[in-house]
Amino acid sequence: MADPIHQFQLKTIGQPLFHIGGTEIAFTQSALYMFAAVAVITVVMLMATLSRSMVPSRLQSVVELLYNFVADTVRSSAGHDGMKFFPLVFSLFIFILVLNLAGMLPYGFTVTSHIIVTAALAGLVILTVIIYGLMAHGTHFFGLFVPSGVHPLMLLILVPIEVISFISRPISLSVRLFANMLAGHIALKIFAGFIATLLAAGAWGILSPLPLALTVALTALEVLVAVLQAYVFATLTSIYLHDALHPGH
Template sequence: MAGNSGNAIDPIHQFHISKIFPVEIGGVDFSFTNASLFMVVTVAVATLFLVLSTNRRGLVPSRAQLMAEMSYEFVAATLRGSAGNDGMRFFPLVFSLFMFVFVANMLGMFPYFFTVTSQIIVTFALAILVIGTVTIYGFFKHGAGFLKLFVPSGVPAGVIPLVSAIEVISFLSRPVSLSVRLFANMLAGHITLKVFAGFVVMLTGFGAVGVASAVLPLILTVAITALEFLVAFLQAYVFTVLTCMYLADALHPSH
């Protein structure tokens, strides 16, 4: 019992990965864990919502269908806004990324649910997917012309080495910043939430005075919960917008 209550206010506990079905291939641990479960749940929730809500293909949409249509048009507008009409070839990728990150973030807001995007390896893999797509498509489409990305036009010849070095570093740091931004936001938000909620639990253990003083962290917990819902959406959106901007580089490498 003491161990359990210790876990209840341990803010890191929620990020622990536990095996559900152990799987081992070639000595490497590929177990189906709670993280895997919530990846599957995320995909299932997003897919079921999008498929079922659009099942009727209503000319006049129902509420659920309207939400599906709005998410479609929202992502389409974001992508078209930064990458132009050519960018629409990446629409399935961008839409999948947005929905996956958004639903994963939102599911993470449920108590006792695992937050898939609070794992750096997950966000890093998604960022590598984006940068990998940008790099491969950029070289495939423009060949060596893609390297113009690192040589901005209209820069005096003398400073080109310096500017190119900076451009290369900024390009290489993109997957890091893209993944760390999402990971750190989700991690920090959930830790903060857990710490403040833990205060409430701790203080209520100290009798009437404790209960009275627990009101402040409780209010803060409510406020931070609201903030975290905003962050959950905002980080999914930021991830999507940055993806769109990087894809625009792949389509039009010359600045």
């Protein structure tokens, strides 16, 4: 049976390029997927907006829908002044969406199945929240951890809880995306592996349509998860940005 973990293996393209403090930097298929995603997104966005027509073409319509979809998400979760972060949220959404969907291609590699990538993106979001929150509100930003209208004694319990919940945000944000992608692809690979195993096991081969049907169903589910997780990431980013904009409870 094929190794379900093998698909997450990074493969170096060419020779390692250089070393930074003992860490070897090499161009991998992961980097290739990231740059390909950036190129595809940029080309689609630019081609769609090339004609600037009043009545949109299909592609322009798709891009406008994406734009309005993310803009509505930001407006509803972060408020109207949250629109200053719209480029960030849109970039995160489209980047994760395209990388997730690229992982669904046969023999594809899922960049977002690596915790370091999702952690870096989540860290970017939380750093944006903290830096913007401190710049815009100064020490008032820490009001985020102090629920108003609560008895001072209760604050002894509530403030640590708020701090822990704030710290757990980047962890949950990154692990949610990483774990969904990883688990889904492992499950797909295992069930697909069952088909080959059953076919090779003589009479048991008649059971092979079962895992095949399951694989088809799982593939559909994984496409849904790929889109949903990009949306969840964008929505949570907007909600966290709302805290940076309005730290008061």
